[in-house]
Amino acid sequence: MKKLLLALLRGFTAVFGARVVDQRTGRSIGRALFIPWRGKLRVIGLADKRVIVTFESQHRLTYWNQALTFSTHPEPDFPHERKVDDSPDSSG
Amino acid sequence: MSERLTILLTHQAEPLVEAMVAWWQRHAPGPDILIAYGGTRERFEALRVPEKVFVDDSRLRTRDHQRERQSFAGVFSAVNGWLRHRQSYRLIHLSEFDCIPLCGDIFGKLEARLAAEDADILGCRLERLDGTNHPHYLYHSADPSFAPFLNQISMRKDRAVVLSMLGCVSFWKRGAFTAVADAGESPPLYLEIAMPTLAHHLGFRVRGLGDQSAWVQPAGNLAPKLDALRAAGAWMAHPVKDFWEEQLRTGARP
Numbered sequence: 001m002k003k004l005l006l007a008l009l010r011g012f013t014a015v016f017g018a019r020v021v022d023q024r025t026g027r028s029i030g031r032a033l034f035i036p037w038r039g040k041l042r043v044i045g046l047a048d049k050r051v052i053v054t055f056e057s058q059h060r061l062t063y064w065n066q067a068l069t070f071s072t073h074p075e076p077d078f079p080h081e082r083k084v085d086d087s088p089d090s091s092g
Numbered sequence: 093m094s095e096r097l098t099i100l101l102t103h104q105a106e107p108l109v110e111a112m113v114a115w116w117q118r119h120a121p122g123p124d125i126l127i128a129y130g131g132t133r134e135r136f137e138a139l140r141v142p143e144k145v146f147v148d149d150s151r152l153r154t155r156d157h158q159r160e161r162q163s164f165a166g167v168f169s170a171v172n173g174w175l176r177h178r179q180s181y182r183l184i185h186l187s188e189f190d191c192i193p194l195c196g197d198i199f200g201k202l203e204a205r206l207a208a209e210d211a212d213i214l215g216c217r218l219e220r221l222d223g224t225n226h227p228h229y230l231y232h233s234a235d236p237s238f239a240p241f242l243n244q245i246s247m248r249k250d251r252a253v254v255l256s257m258l259g260c261v262s263f264w265k266r267g268a269f270t271a272v273a274d275a276g277e278s279p280p281l282y283l284e285i286a287m288p289t290l291a292h293h294l295g296f297r298v299r300g301l302g303d304q305s306a307w308v309q310p311a312g313n314l315a316p317k318l319d320a321l322r323a324a325g326a327w328m329a330h331p332v333k334d335f336w337e338e339q340l341r342t343g344a345r346p
Contacts, residue, residue: 043225050224073220075302076255076288081247081295084212084267 013045020046023056023071095182096123096199099171101147101164102189103131106138108336112189113141115339120193122200123185126174128167145170151280158228161282164259168273175270184264191260191308191330194322201327202263211299212268213291215257216308216330218300221285222254228282229254237279245275246293255288255298258308260330262287268296304328 017031032045049072056067098116102109113125127144129136130153136146149166167186175181183206185199195201206214221229232238232254243251272290281289288298307314307326314321315332 046225047227050219050221050226052223053225073222073224075300076218076220076292076298078248078253078292078297080210080212080297084265084296 017045020070023069094124095180097126097181098123098185099126099128100187100189101128101167104189106135107340110140111340112336120196120198128171145174158282161280164283165277172270172273182266184266184269186262188260190332191328192332193328194326198327206263209299212265212296213298214263214301215288216261216301217305218257221256222252228285232285235279241279242293247295248293253292255292256284257288258310259283261308
């Protein structure tokens with residue numbers, strides 16, 4: 001029963017969910033439902049996406065509304081902080 | 093003694109493990125093979141394979157892997173102890189039993205990629221999770237000891253970085269493998285987070301095998317599609333369900 005309800009919810013989200021755009025790449029991330037619930041915003045539909053939520057910075061100061069935006073991390077590509085000495089030890 | 097070591101992690105019954113070792117020796121020859129065994133002690137003792145270590149760690153033997161934060165810490169620790177007296181090994185290919193090579197020179201391909209990326213570790217589906225909605229990250233970040241642990245071990249400027257990769261296959265320089273093994277885990281970390289995150293914060297360079305991700309999946313069964321995957325350029329496939337049972341039954345080539 002739970003699986004059926006979840007499948008229906010996923011279908012509903014795919015059709016009626018709000019489009020979410022990755023602010024880093026400009027690409028569409030998918031569709032999601034945003035449901036206010038007990039002082040929080042529940043997000044349904046982005047379970048398989050890795051999104052970071054931030055308030056959008058304002059080029060023009062505006063008091064009456066602020067925008068929440070979504071972005072993704074780039075592929076991990078960090079440099080070494082240490083080097084491995086991987087030369088074989090013939091003593092073994 | 094070889095410089096190349098392939099670790100096969102399995103919990104399967106003895107005939108399946110022995111068939112698996114023979115298959116790897118035939119189809120991906122070259123590296124020495126070490127069985128890291130997560131089954132029962134009795135089955136381990138009965139195993140007839142060239143090299144084996146028993147993984148005596150309840151955190152490997154989880155049922156709800158993500159919620160119980162299944163760990164390879166015991167695997168790393170057991171292998172590290174075994175490696176201590178075998179200094180020649182330089183490169184380590186860690187593979188679960190249901191991830192099979194689709195090319196004979198997979199070790200060479202991984203070694204070449206490691207060099208091309210100037211990396212210390214290669215993994216599949218490598219992602220950065222910190223600050224995101226990923227459930228594994230959110231679950232770990234709820235643990236009050238998680239961030240202090242990273243802060244304690246990290247030699248990076250940004251000590252909040254959390255990485256993830258699949259646990260079914262990874263390729264390591266020995267120094268990185270032993271450093272991660274020695275780091276241990278406190279608090280408990282889910283293996284997909286533990287391996288790349290610990291390696292990263294210990295100063296090693298972790299890179300993804302992006303072009304292989306399509307064929308290394310977290311779930312499903314790729315066993316019926318092996319020829320098509322090979323033709324498409326796959327070096328390996330995961331998961332392949334009942335592959336060793338089928339090998340034992342038919343003795344056929346995949």
